[in-house]
Amino acid sequence: MKHLTLILTMFFVLSCTTQKSRDLSNDNLITMTFSATEINDLVIIQDFFDNCIGLAENEKQDNIDKVYFDFFQQNSDITKATDLKIPIDFEKQKGLYNQIDKKTFEDIWSIDRFIKRDSNDTLKNVGLNRHGKYFEFLKLLGGQDSTINKYYNTLEVV
Known part of the structure; x- marks a missing residue:
């Protein structure tokens, strides 16, 4: 579930920076x-x-604000990031990870391994790479946007 939260946050931040322009290469x-x-x-x-989250390709310019607003409204009552309701199938997530370059993945996420208590099972968790380019991007963007800065500071403490 944590990896879903990170995916959500990433898209929210990217959507904020592009301000309805879907071409990320136009953002300095x-x-x-x-x-x-x-x-x-x-x-x-x-x-x-x-x-x-239900944003069809032909609706992106017209409905992006509404769809994101509705999505966040559905999750407005959460008290922990792990309680987010994100209906993304894990197999689809793995498909996404396989579509992107390994270096891009590593610049955004890291894979942590944990031994489950009372068993020998090893659990994997995809988490934000606090030493990667995306984390640095959040820091820089936080200098321009107070909401992102609060989010970045929260991540830095955790």
């Missing part, structure tokens, strides 16, 4: 932070999430 901060390959991968990730 994004082009200063990410390579052309990484930007193409970010578009793939953003499209994946848009489709998962």
Whole structure:
């Protein structure tokens, strides 16, 4: 579930920076932070999430604010990030991870392994890479947007 939260956050931040322009390569901060390959991968990730929350390709320009607003309204009563209601099938997520470049994945996420208590099972968790380009991007973007800055500061503490 944590990896879903990170996907959600990523798309929200990217959507905020592009201000209805679906071309991430037009954003100076994004082009200063990410390579052309990484930007193409970010578009793939953003499209994946848009489709998962019900934003059809032909509606993106007209309904993006409404669909995101509705999505966040559905999740407005949560008290923990892990309580987000994101209906994204894990197999589809793995498909997304396979579509993007390995370096892009590693610039955004890291895979942590844990041993489950009272068993020998190893659990994997996809989490935000706090040493990656995306985390640095959040820091830079936070300098321009107080909401993103609060989010970045929260992540830095956790």
